[in-house]
Amino acid sequence: MISGVLLDLAGVIYDGDVAVPGATEAVLRLRDAGLPIRFVSNTTRSTKSAVLDRLARLGLSVTADEVFTPAEAARQWLAEHGRSPHLLVHPNLVQEFDDLRSGLPKAVVVGDAGEAFDYRTLNTAFRELIAGAELLALAPNRTFKDADGKLSLDAGAFVIGLEFASQKSAIVLGKPSQAFFRSALATMSCADAQAVMVGDDAETDVAGALAAGLAHALLVRTGKYREGDEKRFEPAPTATVRDISEAVDWVIDASKR
Amino acid sequence: MISGVLLDLAGVIYDGDVAVPGATEAVLRLRDAGLPIRFVSNTTRSTKSAVLDRLARLGLSVTADEVFTPAEAARQWLAEHGRSPHLLVHPNLVQEFDDLRSGLPKAVVVGDAGEAFDYRTLNTAFRELIAGAELLALAPNRTFKDADGKLSLDAGAFVIGLEFASQKSAIVLGKPSQAFFRSALATMSCADAQAVMVGDDAETDVAGALAAGLAHALLVRTGKYREGDEKRFEPAPTATVRDISEAVDWVIDASKR
Structure with a gap:
């Protein structure tokens, strides 16, 4: 059972100003499936409004409340x-x-x-x-x-x-702080046990989310991912997937179980 | 029994280009007592020849072999x-x-x-x-x-x-590496058990020397010393003294025991 999805931004949804292939469509599939989403980013080179603008340029309509910085x-x-x-x-x-x-x-x-x-x-x-x-x-x-x-x-x-x-x-104050993950989950009334995090940083996103108590964390092989990252940190990812599209397949499948 | 003395430089012998009061005379007293000395510095903003020039300007005649950088x-x-x-x-x-x-x-x-x-x-x-x-x-x-x-x-x-x-x-490669302390002691055929280190850095000089196996390490209250430093790191100094002059009193006294 999945009732909330946390997505990293840089390396998962976009790389610089370019969308990761399939990312926009993958996010829309989560929306269509009725799964609430929050974006949790550790990017500290852009204001939140710049992040929202960038998402809008990629065709993703995201509100300020859905992004945690x-x-x-x-x-x-x-x-x-x-x-x-x-x-x-x-x-x-x-x-x-x-x-x-x-x-x-x-x-x-x-x-x-x-x-x-x-x-x-x-x-x-x-x-x-x-x-x-x-x-x-x-x-x-x-x-x-x-x-x-x-x-x-x-x-x-x-x-x-x-x-x-x-x-x-x-x-x-950002990932992998438990309080940071928790504050994002709280806004969608999602329990740890029904939450999944998707990120490209095997340590901060994935091991961090699992250590913070989330039930699932998926590592994507895009962005900063380097061969072997899935074995480099504990706890290991729930699954390691090609990209956000494959991550969304996993999430939608798990949400039906 | 003391048969070899390791002295830190910055904060013990000099502060910038100025001698710590009494330092020159204290070093000469060690020489007069027949105690071999090596200078072990972690300063990495000066070449060794600049260090030797500075010591000479303070009235201390020190050879290149006596200084370890x-x-x-x-x-x-x-x-x-x-x-x-x-x-x-x-x-x-x-x-x-x-x-x-x-x-x-x-x-x-x-x-x-x-x-x-x-x-x-x-x-x-x-x-x-x-x-x-x-x-x-x-x-x-x-x-x-x-x-x-x-x-x-x-x-x-x-x-x-x-x-x-x-x-x-x-x-x-500098203090508190055991190899660094050992290489200085070896040139005066001084066993760990008969060696003393004098420094103003409670961690790198003092706890470092003791952890590397030296029998004694004195902390001086000059240079970078701050109130309470003697309690801040393990192992604690053998003694905490006012300055290099008092350290030399301690060493000469101990060398007669």
Whole structure:
């Protein structure tokens, strides 16, 4: 029995600005089958509205409520805890934090800052941490598939470096945080036991979802997937499939059981 | 019984270009007591000859054989293993690797590159690692005392970030590598049980030396020392002392027992 589907975006639905072949049709098949969907992304180089625009350009009509981003979770954390952000994020993402209060005790917010990661920005963040700031990690991913098709360093390397130097533990706000998966499932009243996650990151999407308590997690061989990824992390995927189309076949089949 | 003394340099003998008060006289007292000394530094922002020049300016006559640096250990490793270096080090240190063979399989060499750490250089190193290069860490320190007197990010944060993303373990060539401490002790025919290390880094110098098997390790309250450091890492220091002068008092006293 499946009553809710979580889909990763980059590497599952699109690669850069191009749809993964069959992705749009696969999502529509889930809709037709009456299965509620939420999109859970660890992308921290785009605002949520840019993500929605990109999906619209691919022919997918998705509402803001259906997309969960780490930046949104961080905004909520900062508001709940009365903290002002010290941002170490991609320039594209800065505006997501524009309207938050300044002047409160700080929390360092680390996303995939890309070229904005340099010694000075990292050392400034480190000094905030040892002066008392909390460390919020929007995403702890090891790698992402870059514009040239090769793997590049994702935010995780910088988060773990800051943790090591400051001897503080990061609070993770995107996948594989259990709270992140749970908040997406809660909006479709889907129990863990009836949920499935589909992603291209064997660690953060797949092992992460299973460790967070979801019953099923499918690994697609698109995006950042590399041969053997399905054996690289525990728990292993429920199934490893060609792409989102084959994942949707699996989900629709399982939802009828 | 003490028959050999290992001294850290930055934070113990000098702070920047200035001697720690009493340091020169303290080293001379060890010499007068007939105790052999080796200087073991994790500094990777200066060549060995620059280190020797600095000591000479402080009035300490030290030979090249008495100073052990991670860069020298890395040169030896590269030669023994038939590897060419891919350098991610401080511009000052590049010349230490100038005469090594190129064209061999690569090893990524990470030092305290300072401003040379940026997204591009780190990602290039990461891609060498996933293409098969080994990872050599000149020093895994968390922090160092910067020119402004505050703590700054040391190479350790970047080493652990690259390890995390590439899923490779670094080979450490400076402190706290047991081989590094041992190679310095061997040149003065000093057994572990009769050796003492003096340093300002409670983790790399002190806990590191004890974990490597040295009988004694003294923590000085100069350099990067921060209140409570003596309780922060295991094994705890044999003793925590004001500075190098008090450390030398301890060593001379112990050498007579």
